[in-house]
Amino acid sequence: MQRKKLTHVECPIARSLDQVGEWWSILLMRDALHGLRRFDAFSQSLGIAPNMLTRRLNALVEAGMLERVPYSQRPLRYEYVPTTKGEDFASVLMAFVDWGNRHYAAEGESVQVVDRDTGKRLQLAFTDPEDGRVLAPEQCTVQPGPAASDAMRERLGRKHARPALTT
Incomplete structure (x- = not known):
């Protein structure tokens, strides 16, 4: 098939x-x-x-x-x-590491995302390109972009209990 x-x-x-x-x-x-x-x-x-x-x-x-x-x-x-x-694609893989550590590493983290220079552990976040503010993923949502169809605009216009990626 x-x-x-x-x-x-x-x-x-x-x-x-x-x-x-x-x-x-x-x-x-x-x-x-x-x-x-x-x-x-x-x-x-x-x-x-x-x-x-x-x-x-x-x-x-x-x-x-x-x-x-x-x-x-x-x-x-x-x-x-x-x-x-x-x-x-490295950022996608690092997001997988972050998510996998939070939800599937009951025995402890075997891999961590760290600062290459300092070795300090990092967590996933997003940065506002205009003012540099750092936001945690739970502070973010998605919205229709300029090329969104009417169907996508309607789908993303639905209100959810918690903002989520519902494309």
Whole structure:
């Protein structure tokens, strides 16, 4: 059965999931952003079947998240290097770390997001681009953007008990 494509859905969450929502893809991006580049390194890290790894890497290249760069001519072999779009995915992965630590780390945190220079633990927040104010995610909501359809405006116009991402 063919999986439904979400690339033409208006919701940015759905569009993003269409590109990287498969869990192997997210784990491959995690490893690529952590410095892994070669097929064998991904295979060893994830224990993924070679045919599945090939499909996922090709899909991430097609999505513009990774770039295939030859590192050997005989035999021809490639490295998979994060693109600018792929590097931007780091913030999504760090949000997963933050959320996963709060909800699925009963035994304690095995991974933390920290300041690279000081080693101090960080928490997820958003910054107002005009005045620099820092807001916690619970202080944020979504609203229709300039390109929103009438259906999206109506969906986001509904009042909820707690502001949430309901695109």
